[in-house]
Amino acid sequence: MKLIELKIDKNPLTVDFMWKPNRKREEDFCYQELYKNLYFDISDPEEITEIMEYFVEKCDEGTSPQSLWEYKEINYQTLMKDYKENSDFDEVLDHMIELLNISxxxxxxxxxxxxxxxxPETWKVDII
Incomplete structure (x- = not known):
């Protein structure tokens, strides 16, 4: 997938790191929750653009985007990257950590x- 157009508003981008509680990562798990409060709201337009341009190309096409949740009566579309053995998941994780400036x-x-x-669905996001 590729990001063609992005017009943002005051609503933030969110980045979440998820896990299956008390289990090391594995393929094909269904239940997931936020890992150790690794949840980020991003409001800086340059940072949003950089994250979106990168992650749209790296997310799982078969499951992204999905409408999974709502915040302050605004629906959000979620792009997901699930762990799979022998995939680029660790590379994507490293790059996202770098973009968010965390360790x-x-x-x-x-x-x-x-x-x-x-x-947020209030943004104009064109993806092919």
């Missing part, structure tokens, strides 16, 4: 099994 312990990396990037 993770190696132990934490082994539990994160999904990266969610969600944008």
């Amino acid at each position: 993770l312990l190696d132990e934490d990396r082994n539990y994160i099994a999904c990266i969610d990037v969600s944008f």
